Amino acid sequence: MDIQSRKRELFKEFAPRLETTSLATKIYIGFLVAIILVGIYAFYLQMAKGQIVTGMRDNVVWGIYEVNFILLVCISYSGAFISGILHFFHTPWKTAIARIVEIITVLSLLIGPIYILLCMGRLDRLHYLFMYPRIQSPITWDIIAIITDIVACFIYLYLTFIPDFAILRDHCEERKIPKWVKKLYKTLAIGYQDTKTQRDRLHKITRIMSTIVIVLAIVAYTVLAWIFSLTLQPGWNSTIFAPYFIVGGLFSGVAFIIVTMFLVRKFYKLEKYIRKMHFKVGGIILLILAMLYGYFTFTEYFSRWFSHKEIDTNLLDALFTRYFWVFIFANYVGILVPIGILFFKKFRTINWVTIASVIALVGIWLNRYLIVIPTLETPYVPIQDTRIDYIFYSASWVEIALSFAGVAAFLLMFTLIGKVVPLVPMNYILDSHFTTKKVKQKVNKEISE
Template identity: 65%
Template sequence: MNTNKRKRELVTEFSPMIEKPHPMLKLWILVLSVIIAIGLYAFYLQFTQGHQITGMRDNVVWGVYIINFIFFVGLSYSGAFISGILHFFNTPWKSSVTRIVEIITVLSIIVGPIFILLCIGRLDRLYYLFMYPRIQSPITWDIIAIITDLVGCFIYLFLTFVPDFAILRDTPDLKVPNWRKKLYRFLAINYRDTDSQRQRLHKITRIMSKMVIAMAIVAYTVLAWIFSLTLQPGWNSTIFAPDFIFSGLYSGVGVIIIIMFLIRKYFKLEKYIVQSHFVMAGIVLLVLSLLFGYFTFSDYFAKWFSHKPADINLLNTLFGRYFWQFILANYIGVLVPLFILSIKKIRTIKSITFAAVVAVLGLWLNRYLIVVPTLETPYVPIQDTRPEYLHYTATWIEWALSFAGVAAFILFFLLIMRLVPIISISETIQHERGQNSKQDESYNY
């Protein structure tokens, strides 16, 4: 295979994605920017008027923000774990999906911690966490774990981008602004795709793939410990760490399937993202739905069987005020994907994507039921009996900031797609080179 010729062909094929944006892409960027602007206005109101304009009160001190934080950090952990596994085992079909997974990983670990800042009432004292940390506090562990995970994932993402930056740098007829050509030249760090450079980069990437897997597990385990090491009913559980890990994978695989479907449809990449990718991801989602369902059942069964008054009060709250949310999160969110993905005949691209959407929504609602009902049933109730102090209802401020976070995630994803092809050129060439060598060996044999 003529590698240089194949590089030019792939650049020509993917260049419309980075040279001239699709009209719908401009519309999406405008819509997302408006949503973010509304979120910034909501943040201004919250910053100037305080948390009194949110639904958080003395009982429920956490709300939608912490749920979004858990969800995005779990998404980052899942992306890091899956990307690391794909690179470490050099999976043949990784060239089409690995960049999607890597971008999800970094953007999630950037957007997620922002929601923690929204929970803090005095942002002007944020630097105290860094100046006077207490190693006895799981919050300090979480800060260290998230910062370490962010740095590691960013380095890992950059290493996987380097070969494509070099290819774009060496394409003279690429119709992009001069500043972007200079940016490609700078980010390529003098990479020339020689045998020694390729082997060195491959070795470093494999080492980083092992590290990001370990860092992701540590980061999400520490996040689970923030809950399980407290005495709150519903949180003081020994299975929270593995439960959070598998639930993070469950949501991560679901989001990856959804993004694969959208990119495949709107960017006409049916040649690279094929049905087998969805089938394999669907099987993984099927296994994770079984594990997620098992951990959820074990958690609630242990609470019910213990007959502790605090746990019984929590279950009464779940089956009373939050009955339909409980059904949607823990039955519909598990059984529907399980039913769709377990039947081979109905395992199509659209049905797998639908199952992924149900799984992601169910998982988010499950995180909501972990946080809010527990805080509404404390050991010692507060004196104030006003409904807004006893029960939590998110205000438009919280929803605006939540949607702004999701919009920022999507917007950054689209902007990265404008910078570099969403299908890795270097990984595609490497995959094709491996296939050709196998065919040659088979022919010689």
């Protein structure tokens, strides 16, 4: 079978999902839009009435918005990191998951920073950050890192999409695809004809971008950790926070990718491409990361406990009293249970690996919560003569609504992207098909000689 026939065949396979939208999908999209609308109303309330509608007060100035921000940005960085690694090392099983990882990277990087904006009391002064930046502030470094990373991830994602846009452009005429979508394919394909020079050029720049994306992910992770660790706050001022964030981010990212793989496989009927082997490899990577993350978590809390500084003792007291069960779930259940499941070969099945990933994700969200909130509730300056709700934080419905709106926005955008391009990259399938064919021909030739 020649390459053109194979392309046609692949388009035929993926086209129905691009052409039609089932009733169930429409209801699902409607549900997501409803959640986003509630979120928009919550956002309106917050803008109109101020931070008073949230649980954030004078001491705890970062709530679950910051937790969501860290989690999503870490997932994005880890997506970029993993995607870059997959591409750079020509990983054979990247075909099935590469696009999912790339979409996760961009979407979480789009939604994550919105949460940090929601923490700001005076959004009308947002432009001050760019007009009067203090270059010695880690916040400024983070803004620079995030913006640069967004640009890099967009370019990288686009580069990996170009061959698929070309295939879609070349074959969409025969199908019932809306005109604007056909036009979109044509524009985004930028005249790519898969000639040798075009292909070589595209491969070269994609490879360079994959390296940049890996480096930027590490830099951005580090800068994000420095926002915390370069302060003197108890629980934050730690030398190992940057590598701890990198490992924690990769842990959450891999867990998130596994859960997404499970959902995409189930709802997009991609069992042919996303196989048990992907979950098995994902499970082993998650196991290694869980052990590393557990080691870092233990070191972090142990050194804090052992040094016995008064302020650290106060923080640890809070963690082991008010936040006891959260602490137990975040740092015991969230780490040890995934290790326990993934350690045994017979549990490395699709369902068990996904369950371990869900537990890990919940655990790491709670871990981020414990990093942000209890520290802010344990300030150096004693709190006196104030209301109890000014000292202790609890999320309001506005914050919860906006958190769910973020999740809904992520799912909605993921679904819409899935309506425009196949979630399994066709060009990667072609690459692996013809690479295998070439290798077989070469081997046969060598044998016959």
